[in-house]
Amino acid sequence: xxxxxxxxxxxxxxxxxxxxxxxxxxxxxxxxxxxxxxxxxxxxxxxxxxxxxxxxxxxxxxxxxxxxxxxxxxxxxxxxxxxxxxxxxxxxxxxxxxxxxxxxxxxxxxxxxxxxxxxxxxxxxxxxxxxxxxxxxxxxxxxxxxxxxxxxxxxxxxxxxxxxxxxxxxxxxxxxxxxxxxxxxxxxxxxxxxxxxxxxxxxxxxxxxxxxxxxxxxxxxxxxxxxxxxxxxxxxxxxxxxxxxxxxxxxxxxxxxxxxxxxxxxxxxxxxxxxxxxxxxxxxxxxxxxxxxxxxxxxxxxxxxxxxxxxxxxxxxxxxxxxxxxxxxxxxxxxxxxxxxxxxxxxxxxxxxxxxxxxxxxxxxxxxxxxxxxxxxxxxxxxxxxxxxxxxxxxxxxxxxxxxxxxxxxxxxxxxxxxxxxxxxxxxxxxxxxxxxxxxxxxxxxxxxxxxxxxx
Numbered sequence: 001x002x003x004x005x006x007x008x009x010x011x012x013x014x015x016x017x018x019x020x021x022x023x024x025x026x027x028x029x030x031x032x033x034x035x036x037x038x039x040x041x042x043x044x045x046x047x048x049x050x051x052x053x054x055x056x057x058x059x060x061x062x063x064x065x066x067x068x069x070x071x072x073x074x075x076x077x078x079x080x081x082x083x084x085x086x087x088x089x090x091x092x093x094x095x096x097x098x099x100x101x102x103x104x105x106x107x108x109x110x111x112x113x114x115x116x117x118x119x120x121x122x123x124x125x126x127x128x129x130x131x132x133x134x135x136x137x138x139x140x141x142x143x144x145x146x147x148x149x150x151x152x153x154x155x156x157x158x159x160x161x162x163x164x165x166x167x168x169x170x171x172x173x174x175x176x177x178x179x180x181x182x183x184x185x186x187x188x189x190x191x192x193x194x195x196x197x198x199x200x201x202x203x204x205x206x207x208x209x210x211x212x213x214x215x216x217x218x219x220x221x222x223x224x225x226x227x228x229x230x231x232x233x234x235x236x237x238x239x240x241x242x243x244x245x246x247x248x249x250x251x252x253x254x255x256x257x258x259x260x261x262x263x264x265x266x267x268x269x270x271x272x273x274x275x276x277x278x279x280x281x282x283x284x285x286x287x288x289x290x291x292x293x294x295x296x297x298x299x300x301x302x303x304x305x306x307x308x309x310x311x312x313x314x315x316x317x318x319x320x321x322x323x324x325x326x327x328x329x330x331x332x333x334x335x336x337x338x339x340x341x342x343x344x345x346x347x348x349x350x351x352x353x354x355x356x357x358x359x360x361x362x363x364x365x366x367x368x369x370x371x372x373x374x375x376x377x378x379x380x381x382x383x384x385x386x387x388x389x390x391x392x393x394x395x396x397x398x399x400x401x402x403x404x405x406x407x408x409x410x411x412x413x414x415x416x417x418x419x420x421x422x423x424x425x426x427x428x429x430x431x432x433x434x435x436x437x438x439x440x441x442x443x444x445x446x447x448x449x450x451x452x453x454x455x456x
Contacts, residue, residue: 100126152365158249
């Protein structure tokens with residue numbers, strides 16, 4: 001019997017744990033889940049009789065090392081900044097590691113030691129990053145196998161609310177870490193290449209430079225650029241492609257509305273505001289507006305943002321209760337981003353029976369035998385409820401599948417890596433299709449980068 005240790009119970013672990021629990025007997029594995037919250041562990045063990053739950057504080061070195069020692073493979077579902085310490089333990093005790101997070105510089109620096117020990121450290125094996133890499137390389141490799149040359153690659157992904165649970169003017173609800181949504185796009189300009197020209201979008205312009213795209217059966221969406229689309233140019237072998245653009249998808253109108261928060265400064269996480277514990281939502285809004293002895297907060301807000309009272313943008317702000325003098329922030333020493341997150345969570349959290357939706361879209365432009373062609377591939381997954389979400393499914397299942405492939409020696413190339421090789425993506429994409437995670441492709445004439453789809 002081989003033992004898998006999962007560290008951390010969170011929004012993305014429901015399908016991961018359920019899948020491994022169902023596979024445990026037939027694949028001769030035992031599953032241990034470590035978490036600092038004992039209530040989480042009790043609920044887990046009440047649901048799954050074949051899972052062993054252990055209290056685990058990752059800052060307790062002895063406790064953490066003991067847990068790692070007793071496993072053959074570790075799945076870290078912790079926040080990304082905590083993976084490296086677990087990774088060092090895995091090197092020390094010769095254990096494989098799987099995470100859904102981006103490869104940090106600290107993680108990449110461990111590559112030589114990981115290779116020397118013959119270990120597999122598989123990262124970026126969730127949704128985005130994860131399924132995006134695998135589905136992209138599946139098509140890119142297929143084009144190259146025929147002798148084709150890649151000209152363009154665009155990729156968009158969004159965690160959204162399903163149409164039947166879409167009940168607010170923003171057409172959005174939180175399906176993953178709300179903090180990551182609030183601070184998205186910060187920390188540098190978005191950079192990409194279009195038609196052979198490098199492009200940069202600073203944060204304060206990011207949400208007004210969007211593209212429109214249609215997904216069959218689900219209507220129109222918009223996409224804004226990810227921070228660094230060029231990060232995977234070498235990994236994908238797209239050094240000669242004229243266009244490489246990766247973006248985040250939202251329903252049309254979201255980005256324009258979100259830009260109001262950006263322009264006001266409400267997404268800033270770099271400083272602490274004063275007396276936030278006693279601040280009302282109205283006080284919070286007013287803190288970003290000029291002083292006036294006569295004008296109301298509402299009037300100042302509309303003037304500052306240059307929007308009218310009958311503008312849908314104004315209705316979206318009112319829907320959030322931003323101008324309430326009774327509702328208190330209740331957070332001590334909070335940043336603007338933390339306060340905004342609290343306000344949004346009250347309106348955008350999934351209800352018990354709400355369903356979320358994952359949408360992914362790829363566009364491949366290539367030349368083969370002197371002819372330019374294009375493949376459009378899209379994937380839509382609808383969740384079951386607030387616990388078994390589409391987000392948890394598309395993050396958790398690839399993690400679980402990769403873990404089993406590694407334990408069984410089917411993924412055996414050592415090193416710190418991402419899932420871009422055939423030995424990794426071929427079996428996982430096939431099994432994901434069996435679980436309802438399916439890409440649908442359309443092939444047609446090459447359109448290149450369509451300038452008519454750009455706003456701003």
